[in-house]
Amino acid sequence: MWNYIAKRLLLISVVIFGVTLVSFSAMYLAPGDPAEVIAFARYGQDLSAEQIEAVREAEGLEAPAYIQYLNWLEHVLHLDFGKSLISSDDILEEILLRLPATAELALASLFLSLMIAIPAGVLSALKQNTLLDNACVFTSLLGVSIPNFWFGLLLIWLFALTLRILPSFGYGSLENLVLPALTLGTSMAAVTMRLTRSSMLDVLKQEYIVAARAKGLDERTILIRHALKNALLPVLTFAGMQLGYLLGGTVIVETIFAWPGIGKLLVDSIFARDFAMVQGCVLFIAVLFSLSNLAVDILYAVLDPRIRYDKHD
Amino acid sequence: MSEKKLNIREFRKNRLAVLGVLLIILLSSLALFAPFISPHDPLEQKLGKRLEAPSSEYPFGTDDLGRCIFSRVVYGTRVSLGIGVLVVAATSIAGTLLGVLSGYRGGLFDEIVMRGVDIVLAFPNIILALVIAGLLGSGFTNVVLALSLTQWPVYTRLVRGQVLSLKKRAFVEAARALRASNFYIMRRHILPNCMESVVVLGTLEIAHVIIFAAALSFLGLGIQPPTPEWGSMLKAGIPYLRSAPHLTFFPGLMIMLTVMAFNFAGDGLRDCLDTETNREVMAG
Amino acid sequence: MSLLSVEDLDVSFRTTRGPVKANEGISLEVEEGEILALIGETGCGKTTFGKAILRLLSKNVKLEGKIFFRGRDLLALSEKEMRRVRGKEIGIMLQNPSLSLNPVLTVGDQIAEIYRWHENCGKKEAGKKAGEMLELVGIAPSKKSEYPHQFSGGMLQRVMVAMGLALHPGLLIADEPTKGLDPQTKQQVADLISGLVRREGSSLLLITHDLEVAERVADRAAVMYAGEIVETGSTGEIFSSPKHPYTRALLESLPGKGLRAVPGQSPSFVSPPSGCRYHPRCEFRMEICSAIRPQLLEIEGGRQVRCLLYEKDAGLDEGQETEQDTGQCMGVDTGQDTGVDTGQDTGVDTGQDTGVDTGQDMGVDTQ
Numbered sequence: 001m002w003n004y005i006a007k008r009l010l011l012i013s014v015v016i017f018g019v020t021l022v023s024f025s026a027m028y029l030a031p032g033d034p035a036e037v038i039a040f041a042r043y044g045q046d047l048s049a050e051q052i053e054a055v056r057e058a059e060g061l062e063a064p065a066y067i068q069y070l071n072w073l074e075h076v077l078h079l080d081f082g083k084s085l086i087s088s089d090d091i092l093e094e095i096l097l098r099l100p101a102t103a104e105l106a107l108a109s110l111f112l113s114l115m116i117a118i119p120a121g122v123l124s125a126l127k128q129n130t131l132l133d134n135a136c137v138f139t140s141l142l143g144v145s146i147p148n149f150w151f152g153l154l155l156i157w158l159f160a161l162t163l164r165i166l167p168s169f170g171y172g173s174l175e176n177l178v179l180p181a182l183t184l185g186t187s188m189a190a191v192t193m194r195l196t197r198s199s200m201l202d203v204l205k206q207e208y209i210v211a212a213r214a215k216g217l218d219e220r221t222i223l224i225r226h227a228l229k230n231a232l233l234p235v236l237t238f239a240g241m242q243l244g245y246l247l248g249g250t251v252i253v254e255t256i257f258a259w260p261g262i263g264k265l266l267v268d269s270i271f272a273r274d275f276a277m278v279q280g281c282v283l284f285i286a287v288l289f290s291l292s293n294l295a296v297d298i299l300y301a302v303l304d305p306r307i308r309y310d311k312h313d
Numbered sequence: 314m315s316e317k318k319l320n321i322r323e324f325r326k327n328r329l330a331v332l333g334v335l336l337i338i339l340l341s342s343l344a345l346f347a348p349f350i351s352p353h354d355p356l357e358q359k360l361g362k363r364l365e366a367p368s369s370e371y372p373f374g375t376d377d378l379g380r381c382i383f384s385r386v387v388y389g390t391r392v393s394l395g396i397g398v399l400v401v402a403a404t405s406i407a408g409t410l411l412g413v414l415s416g417y418r419g420g421l422f423d424e425i426v427m428r429g430v431d432i433v434l435a436f437p438n439i440i441l442a443l444v445i446a447g448l449l450g451s452g453f454t455n456v457v458l459a460l461s462l463t464q465w466p467v468y469t470r471l472v473r474g475q476v477l478s479l480k481k482r483a484f485v486e487a488a489r490a491l492r493a494s495n496f497y498i499m500r501r502h503i504l505p506n507c508m509e510s511v512v513v514l515g516t517l518e519i520a521h522v523i524i525f526a527a528a529l530s531f532l533g534l535g536i537q538p539p540t541p542e543w544g545s546m547l548k549a550g551i552p553y554l555r556s557a558p559h560l561t562f563f564p565g566l567m568i569m570l571t572v573m574a575f576n577f578a579g580d581g582l583r584d585c586l587d588t589e590t591n592r593e594v595m596a597g
Numbered sequence: 598m599s600l601l602s603v604e605d606l607d608v609s610f611r612t613t614r615g616p617v618k619a620n621e622g623i624s625l626e627v628e629e630g631e632i633l634a635l636i637g638e639t640g641c642g643k644t645t646f647g648k649a650i651l652r653l654l655s656k657n658v659k660l661e662g663k664i665f666f667r668g669r670d671l672l673a674l675s676e677k678e679m680r681r682v683r684g685k686e687i688g689i690m691l692q693n694p695s696l697s698l699n700p701v702l703t704v705g706d707q708i709a710e711i712y713r714w715h716e717n718c719g720k721k722e723a724g725k726k727a728g729e730m731l732e733l734v735g736i737a738p739s740k741k742s743e744y745p746h747q748f749s750g751g752m753l754q755r756v757m758v759a760m761g762l763a764l765h766p767g768l769l770i771a772d773e774p775t776k777g778l779d780p781q782t783k784q785q786v787a788d789l790i791s792g793l794v795r796r797e798g799s800s801l802l803l804i805t806h807d808l809e810v811a812e813r814v815a816d817r818a819a820v821m822y823a824g825e826i827v828e829t830g831s832t833g834e835i836f837s838s839p840k841h842p843y844t845r846a847l848l849e850s851l852p853g854k855g856l857r858a859v860p861g862q863s864p865s866f867v868s869p870p871s872g873c874r875y876h877p878r879c880e881f882r883m884e885i886c887s888a889i890r891p892q893l894l895e896i897e898g899g900r901q902v903r904c905l906l907y908e909k910d911a912g913l914d915e916g917q918e919t920e921q922d923t924g925q926c927m928g929v930d931t932g933q934d935t936g937v938d939t940g941q942d943t944g945v946d947t948g949q950d951t952g953v954d955t956g957q958d959m960g961v962d963t964q
Contacts, residue, residue: 018432019432021432022441029448031450146569147565147569150568153547207697208699210648216714217714221714230701245437252528267443271447286440305700
């Protein structure tokens, strides 16, 4: 198992390094003269050429690309992501300030999604080809195809504007969390349900299920003791993909519901042309994603005895 | 070695898949014959007829600038399908070729390509596309470019996996023994065997790309008004969500139907493949 | 009363191509303390039969006939009652131990759960018993906390034995327990199973395609072909004087006896050959063989054969003879002397005489 984990760690390091390169390019390739942008933010409208040049020198913006990259990387490793081009706030600080909101949304959505998808997937597989199964499959096909931004708007229209029982935007109470979490969670649930179902169907065909029946065990015991763990392992591996969807989805959902998270920060920064902030957000999100994937991989290694205990010779 | 022949018969049995294909044909017709199908000019503004509910004259009603929503939705098909097809064509070709080369040659080249794949995939899809679109600006070509840069890795990964297992198969060994050139082997033996799963992945990817493109436009990047695009139409409808929900309803419905069509068709194709290729496409 | 008595069992599957009969008209008996080998080539339906006894087949299967175990018809039991039979009164070792064991549970857990389920044992006690069973089959009890992938093929087979015999059932069904093992391990496993079974006084239904193992271990044998029983008898008799042409061909395919492969291919279950199912591959086939399906008939010595070559000889033909008597003189001489002198003057001297007079009347009237 440790072999496996060590390999994953090495891989992740290389990937994260590449991520920093890409993130840096976001800022470097941005249109416009960064010195000008910073100067404008600092001194306002009437800029003189000297002011711009002064900024350029101070920020080291005349150095060749790779020097700038290394400088930036060094700062990043010391957890200094730089300052916002617009507000001059510390970038990392701003991101961390918004992390709890995004985390709250992500976790709530994930929880909701699993609560819906796994029982539905299992039941659907057990009662294959019945009305329940067909309904679940069709609903999940719908769920996979529905754009979450449209779904969010529909939910707002129904619950906030027509029924008026939930707020359409804002942050703070549980009420505020419901619609955003529902939006993000149900689309995820559709994908997870399909996966759980097919995984379960696969498992139920296996010989060890017949063997369990041959011992005289009843269906319920077979399901819980033998089938579930095997069926849910593949779902776990796809959790990685889900996390990506989750993080990406927060961008849209936070924008619709004015949820003060990292996703909204990213979108706002793009429109504000604050590419330093964009760079910081993108780096943060990508690293977060990579580390979560690593965590999932480790979890999987621990749970699957075939990896945990390498085959003896 | 072509299992595609069997597929068509299996495919027909799958009602959802057939429905998907029919829908795709319908949507393509809408795109092709948009000028004949739309009752009005999608760009024509009639400020005296703003925010009208659906009627016989305006089947989907009018938007905040008095434009016929139905016409805009129909013309929007061109944009979405256009982006979908272009991006998938570009990425599938590039990604597949890269995957074949990478898998077949192995070694350092393979390692580098796979790390490239990993790095691009380390960014949640839409976030990378968002940033690239943000850098490039809005517009059709920029959207196509942004999405192409983010979507190619899935093909590379899929194809490379297939190539690795194909390399070990007997007929490749035989070709090598006959001193066939590497290029020949790749062209005649390896590539054709990967095509089926690439087609399946491509179909499903069209659905993804259409949603992403709409999402980008919805956020304010991507395609912007006055060009009719479903995502930006959704965005425009938000201020009127309570008073005139039809602005948001119909474009969103179109997105859903289009995506469903490609998902059904893609799923149907995938179910026709044998189980081994099945699992890899699912992972892709 | 026999321990297990199967009467005219039909097992058919509903498939998209129509109903497929995997087993037809199976009648078989296993006595107390007896080891019966069910022999046949891969795909002939013997695994299906083994699973059918415990009703472990899939939902789209139809079972007709009767399966009496200790006097009770298993096919008439409710699912709940059947669960009490499984594992406890009848144990089964399924094929392919690497697939029949759950990869995410320890080997010990998978044995222990039998005790916890049937005997309501606590976790610790069941674990102890599992360790004892492992020891009985020659595996160190400490290995009970390991996972299936950590065991070798031979060891996994022993685990299957432990699971099958855990509750000391009256009958153990072993499905291909020696498949895929090297010759030495084969013998060890075969001896282990038969040894343990005899010690308990239980019976064993050994399903195998391995004739040598069957010969080594079994008291009686039944030969299956294309879903039907074609011959039964004591192991000694069957191996020394096989009656059915298929049995003969099987024996000739053994390394020690000629290594001649059985000609032709296994028949399809969807559209089996007309008449006798073996006739397309049979070296003794006659014209009537493609028209008439032979019944399983008793011939002397408590043996049974399903073959038209022995029709006239059958004592207990249960009034079915009229079907087989075509009233025609077939006049077919296959040109091959079966090595048996019929004692009748056939009037046709083929000129080949192997000179073996078994003194039995083959019942083939070539006039």
